[in-house]
Amino acid sequence: MSFIKCSFLRCKIVRIDSTQRIKHMSDTTIKTEDGLKEVLRSVIDPEIGMNVIELGLIRHVDIQPDRANITMIMTTPFCPYAPQLLEQTRRTAQEYLRVPTTIEMGLELWDPSMMEEGAADDWGLF
Template sequence: MVTKEEVLEALKAVSDPEIGYDVVNLGLVYDIQINGNRVYIKMTMTAPTCPVTPWILSEAQRVVEELPGVEACDIELVWDPPWNPKMMSDEAKQALNIDY
């Protein structure tokens, strides 16, 4: 069975093309649940009007479903809590010169 750590590592391959950083370090992944061979993810975008939302969600689903042992991945787009730069990893903040 796949682990949350493996799912997070796979999701690091998905970058927001407008920001140039991955969805995990941007703090866009809120929750991961694994039930057998199915993965359920709650994630958000940096803004509700993000024009690349469909692409990011599709890529996230694709990379997770490519993991051994994963039959399906369902992603729920959520807006609560609202994303803010404080949710980014220290690595991302430093790389993007964001001082929080």
């Protein structure tokens, strides 16, 4: 028989054997959307020099126990670095979450109002 034992953001899958001893099978930290977004700050748009979170390119995150899906947009439909940014975002998220991760391209058009508060000030264009 298996069950999940949790204590403050850490869960362990345990199995009770026939003598009722608990054997630890795995130790997993619960991954959150906020934690993922913090990790994704390492993904930099090479043309602009800002990360995908500051730019507001991550539009939606869905984290499930066995998979994750991220909806992302580009600053321009003709972004020359789109394939690189999409793959780096997917790979970074998957390494953090440790579940298969997919990236969907959103249809929303990016504009500077999507940037994090204060990020445009650092950019110096607005």
